[in-house]
Amino acid sequence: MTKLKLYGVAASLLALTTYANAAEVPITGNVASKCTIFTDTEGVYGNPSPDKLSTAPADGGVLPVVRYDVAIADYYKAKISWPNNFSTSPNLTDALAWDGTVEVSSTSDVGMAGYEAAKVEYDNHTEYDLTVAGSTWFKVTSTVLYGQGKSLPGGTYTATVTAECIAK
């Protein structure tokens, strides 16, 4: 009986010791983005005809330009969408016909020369595979026609180009 009692006390002490030494050690870390997007130039709509708005310089507009900076090669895709609706505008009672294009404006490396040829377009989206580290500038053309030869109401029109950096 004595021995059993002793064993029981020793087991209890071991259990207590093990429980007291347990600890939780946190681990934190920050990941800096390796792909950043900057607005290089804000766009302006020109109004070459009563029913048309366009960012083309020939139409009196200014092309918006967005820059992608990629620190590591071949980890990201650029997805740029030309607008298909107005963020703000006067009350419109007729249909709008949207169109647009996205092109490589310039690059910081010769190896990016193939981006334009390799781009993928669908709907109002354009995707580029960013296979080379460095900066790439993309210019966006946006055009909108109002109704069937109908004059656009006077006021301020605002549309937005969406640029995303998607990890592959």
Add this chain to the structure above:
Amino acid sequence: MGDVLPDASAPHITLQINGLIYRYTAVKDPETGMIVHVRNEDAIDGGYVFEETDDWSGLPGTTIQKFFSLPYTDSTRWGDGEIAVEGEGSVVDANVVYSYRMDIGQEQITCLNPLSSPECPGFLDALRKYLANLDNLSPDDPFYDQWVQAQLEKETKLEEETVANEEDQEEEDLEKELSAENTMDDLIDSGQQAAMLAALTQVPKIETYYTVTIPGGEYQDTVILEDAEIPDNRRAMRSLARDETHRSMVRSQYDRNQ
């Protein structure tokens, strides 16, 4: 570099280049080979102080722009620049921008004319020379205040010198008056004396002393002594005899003792 960079040939000015951005559009067939060199000659050591090569071989042409952050290099090393193309293709819309820092020794530049700032070395000397050549100054002149101040100081200095001279003269006069070596000339105003004598010698004033007439005449003798016999004084003769006797008696005593 021609006139691409600002002129830094003036003294106390240095120009250093610390960055470069270039941009151009390569026009070429993707199948052809093309190499583009963007570079600047090294005007001092020879070769190139900057050179970047873009190999477009097998690639389509596009617009490229590159930025380079460089260690500060004196602009004198940066010689003529060029964008050279090897192979088939061309470069259009080329643009090169240099980032530079211009150091201007502001104090040295400003003080090329010492009058530019009171902080410049030699300002006071230059100001004195400038003001010395002016008789009058317009209030619009930038140194009008200094000129007025200088005039006031000049007047004050003149007054101080006058007072000092007067004090010195007073001290000198006092010293002379107290001196034991006074001469007649110092004590008497010789000029005043001469003037006085000259006044006295004037005939009309001294004539009266010379022309006084003293009334006189002949003074006749009033006492007439008639001839007569004057007898000897017997009493005197006797007295003299007694005196002689007495003297001989006294004398005889002395003679006997001998």
